[in-house]
Every structure is written in structure tokens, then in C-alpha cells.
Amino acid sequence: MKYNFDEIINRKHTKSIKYDFFSMTGKVGYNTIPLWIADMDFRTPPCVREAIIQRAEHGIFGYSATDDDYFIAVQQWFLKRHNWNVQPEWMIQTRGILNAVSVIVSALTKPGDAILLQYPSYHQFNSIIENTRRKIVKNPLILENGTYKIDFEDFERQIVQNDVKLFILCNPHNPVGRVFTKEELIQMGDICLRYGVLVLSDEIHQDFIFAPHKHFVFVDAKPEFRDITITCTAPTKTFNLSGVAISNMFIIDEDLRDDIKDEIKRRGGAGIGILEILACQAAYTDGEEWLEELLSYLLESIAYARKFFREKLPEIDVIEPEGTYLLWIDCRRLGFWAKDLDSFLADEAQVTLSGSPGAEGFLRINLACPRSTLEKAFSQLERAVKKL
Template identity: 40%
Template sequence: MDFNLHIDRTRSNSYKWDNRAAVFGTEDVLPMWVADMDFQAPPAVIRAVRERVEHGVFGYTYPSPSYYESIINWMQNRHNWKIEKEWIQFCPGVVPALSLIVEMFTEPEDQVMIQTPVYPPFHSVVKNHGRELVCSPLLEQDGYYSMDFEDMESKMADGKVKLLILCSPHNPVGRVWTKQELQQLADLCAKWNVLVVSDEIHADLVFEAGSHTPFASLSEGAAQRSIICTAPSKTFNIAGLHTANLVIPNKELRAKFSKALEIHAMGSATPLGLAAAEAAYREGAEWLDALLDHVRGNMDYVCDFCEGHLPEVKVWRPEGTYLLWLDFRALGLKGKELSSFLIEEAKLGLNSGDSFGTDGDGFMRMNLGCTRATVEEAMRRLEAAVSKRLHSIDEK
């Protein structure tokens, strides 16, 4: 569990590292963007995958009873949420699941609501199916974000919003919604008959134990009006194994989603993905606790560095995820100009804030699931670039 061990990810077909030229126009950037970490998976996961590989036969596979048991136990132990085996529906990924849900649970004339700035695929899965996207911007005050319930209700009141995609914990702003906030959202959606799809892929990556509340655990009413998307992919850095699990307490919703999987032939699992996920849920808790300590340290380092050396770059300490939301608006940089500055001057590859919605313009998302040495080098580069820019402005 040495999270400062450097692992060379180049020449491994890494989307994050080997695709820099295609994404940023140059390989001369330190990539801290797409949400995967630069760490090896937990030892138990590597061992389970190795044993499965040594078996040597990789035919069609289905989730075993022990696989479901590992998920049930994890949800109970980690989130104090009691779920049933029948509620669990396997899917190759959360984004494919969101796409299926938008297609299956809405009609072309329906509206789908998201809370921006938010994970870019939330936008695309709605638009790709020809549904009307309705954005409810989060309220931001001094870097702290909250839900705008008044705005949401005003946009739900005409009855056209049929589905709300919730990001919980929130990517990119790092909020872990309180139980009170989620209950207010549940009440609002019940009032206007809106189905909630809660993407909880970052649920395990919270810095205060027990602070995440699964939306369906709020009440029986919330459980019957929601679909919860979970996965071990972000938690244990196994996104490439394409393993996700939806928890759907409502029998009719579950049957409808299962039908969508059947229509698109997307219900099959891979033997390595199943082996990795089960091992992670059974034996990964200690590794995860150590990971959270490391990521929290990286977060504190960047926040303290900006406060002491880069006051022009505003940042709020997140409550969850390994993603940091950086505010560059004080530098007078937005959109392509900001991206060019970071790529060309700071030599940093980050996620552009405007890809999360227009209200993300002037921001950047930084992935801190990496070694401390990477973080320190990033901040050195950023400080030098900002200093050079400010000096240039002063000379003018």
C-alpha cells in the first residue's frame, strides 16, 4: 500500500498517459485529468485476477452467489445500507447504464434534469437520445456548492421533467450531500413524479466515514422511486474491467431495466471483472482506508499550496472523490484561453471546466489519485506559469 511508488503507465495503452497527444495536442504535459488513479489495484484484486488467468479458460461467465454476497456485505458494512440480492442488476458500466435508463424510462418529448457543473456524460446521454436537457446550476458561494431547490422546482412544475440524474458524491465539485439535502430532493421529486437515477460511483471515496447516504436508503418512498448506480471501478482503480452494479429495489423498474439490457445485449460479465470486483469488496477495505489517507494528504497539499503561494487560484477542500475543482477566474482566463495556458505554459493536462457545463467555465478539474511527487511537480509548474503570466501583465 505504498501510494508514492511510481508506476510507469506509458506504453500500456493508458488513455490517461498514452493518449496525451490526441487530447492535448502534445505529449509534453503531466496528465492529471481522466478519473483513473496511478496506483496498482489492491493486492487481493491482483491475486484474484492472477488466479483466474491461471485457470486459462475464459468462457461466458455469470455472477456467482458469492459475488452478490460480497456487494451486499460491502453496502451494509461501508454504508449501513441493507440491500437484497434481487435488487442487484449487473451492467458493464455506469455510463452505459445511464444511457439505457434515459432511453428506456423517458420519451422523446420528455425532459431530463441534471445539476451543473457535472460529469460530461450526464449531458451526452440525454442529448444522444434526443431528450431535452434541463440544467439546474448548483449554487456556489466561496467555493462551496449546494443544490438550488427553488430553481429545480420551478423547472419541474410544468410536469415535463421525468428523470433527474443525481451525482452523489458530486463530480467535479466534491460535495458529499447531507442526508437532509437528499431528503429535500427526494420530497421534491416525489411531489413532481420525477424518477431519480443516482450515480454513486464515488460513494466509497469520502473523507469522513459514513458521510455518504445512499439515496435509496432515505425511505421506502425514495427506494421505490430511484435507481442507484454503483461500481468498484473508481474505488479500487479497476475501471478497465467494466464492472458495475445497479441497485433497484422497485420490481417494475428493475424489470424494465433488465429488458433494456436484453434489447441491447449488454448483460454479460467478464470473468476477470467479476473476480476483481468480488475480491475488492471482500478484502479491499484496509487498502481503501490507506488510499483515502493518501488522497486526503494530496488534497491538503494542493489547498495549502494555493493558499500560501497561488492565491489567484481558488480551491475548496472537497468532502469526497479524488478530484479537485480549481477556480482560475481571478486570472481572467476562461475557455480555450485557460486550456491553452495550462497546456502550453504550465505543461499540465487537466479537465476543462466548461466541459462540465457553461457554469464550469473558468474552472479546471485536477485528478489527485497519484503520487505526492506528481502533485508537487504539478504545483511547481502551475506556480511558475502563473508567476510568469502575472509578471507579464505587470510589465504591460
């Protein structure tokens, strides 16, 4: 490999939420291995670092905006990787996906409105809905034979009974790792069309797809979806740029787009900085080779994890990931409640993982780290579980 994903990089005392946050609270020590939050322990691609260094040497960081070169980089990436030909008038930048979600919820719904989530859900969606005084409506995914499936009858029932205004689709799904098929997307979209439900399609993990699965852009699955969809994307997951906050929303419907723009103005504007712009443009222009090697490395890590749990900890079931670099595991046979399981891992295994609302006994492992880190974490987990 051209890129060294086995390199151990010390991230402690770098103001890293992943490595420093829990230690600062006193809940865990600095020797605990953090496999919880979804950022990677790999250096971002050289093209991104070089673009940032070059601008830093220029020495001026004035007000900045995206231009044609930026759009072309984004457009070509989506055309080549996802067969989706985006247009410049569709695109709006925000400071990260969560900022985009907050803007969309505030712009397109009112306090008290119902918003549909598929459980298990990404916990930050819950926080945004609750903090904006909207109502969470749950459509639980059904775990059958190691795979999560959509309960379409319940999906429609929840929309009708709760007068749902917005559906937040997470595809690929965080945390369970599903990559929804085109048929599943169309079936969900048709139900939303039937009842006038808008769709926020969070596709931030779309570049992490494992064969034979394929990512389909929701809004492109059927022409009618253009009138109801806001697509949220970002280079931050793909290229490990979570601390360089930028996302690209695509909104084809002009009225929806104007509502979003008005909400951004009410918040004082998007405020995208020059380093964010340059990082995104460089990543989408020259980062593909790095990503392809990363995907190969992640597949090896998934294979390692699958073999480890099968042979060493068969009481923990692995949900096979179709996408994302997150591994969803079923720990219910260990017999812990969620908080007790978290404490056990931190205290006895010295490993921090993350859970999800609506998923008691399940945990999410971030596999995007050097293999030696995984080996050490899994070994500590094995020793702790064997003591039970």
C-alpha cells in the same frame, strides 16, 4: 503504510486514455502531466491482481455469471461501509456506470423527454442525454462562501416548467466534491415524488468521503424513494478498475427493474466477463485495508494542495472537497475563457486538467497520483501563472 502510494508507475504506451490519448491526437506532448481523467496512478489492491492472475493461469475464459459468493461480497461491503442492506433481487450488472446511465435513460424516458442535471455537471451525462435525443434541463448549484448549495426553488421550478421525467443525482458530486446531507437528499427526493420524477442516483464515488461528512444512500433516506430510484454503484472508482468495466445497479421497484432488464436484453445482454466478476468480488471481500490507507494518503494530498494554492497561487481558489479524489478549483481571477485556459495549461504549464459544462473558469484536478507527481505539476503551474 503497508501500500506504497508514492511509487511512480510508467503508464505511457500502455493504451491508457489518461496518458496516451492526448499525445496520440498531437495536442500535447508525452511530457505533459495528465491530471484530468478520473482514474488513479496507483496499483489496484493485491487481492484483485491475485484473483485475476489465478484465473489467467486457469486459462479458460468462458461465458460467466455472478453467483451467491459475488452477491455476498457486494452485500457485506454496502452493509459495513454504508449501512445499506441490499437484496439479491434488486441487483443488476452492467458494463460500467456510463453503460448503466445509457440503459436507464433509454428504458425509462422517450426522445424529447426532459432530464434534470445539477450544474456544474459530469460531461458524460450531457453526452448520453444528447446522444439519446433527450433534453437537458439545468439546476445550477450556487457557490456561496466556498461551498456549493442546492437552489431548491429553482430545482422545483425547472421540474414543473419542463415536465422533467428523470433527475440524475451525482452524490458525491463530480466535479464539485459535495457530499449532500440526508436533509438535502430528502428535500430533493420529496420534490421528485411530488411531480412523479424518477431518480438515477449515481453513487460511484461513495467510498471517498472525508470526515466529518457522511454518505447517505439516496434510496435509503426515505422509504417512499424506493418506488422512484435506480441506484448506480461500481467498484471501479474505489479500487482503480476503470478498465475492468462492471457496475451494480440496485432497483427495488419491480416494474422499474423489469423495464431495465428489458432494455439490457434489447442491447444483447449485459455481457459481464469473468475477470470483471472476480475483480469486483475480490475488491469488496479483501480490499478494505487498501482503501483505508488510500483515504489517508488522499487526505494528505488534499492538505498539500490546499497549502500550495494558499501560499503559492492565492489567485486560484480551492473548493474544499467533502468527497471524491477530485479537487475543484476556481481560476476565474486568472482572466481566461475556458478554451484559452486549457491551452495555457497544456502549452505553458504542460499540465492537463479538465473542466465541466456550465463552469467557465473552473477546473478539476485528479489528486489520485503519487505526491511527487502533484508537486511537479503544481510547480509547473506556478511557473506558468507567474509569467502572466
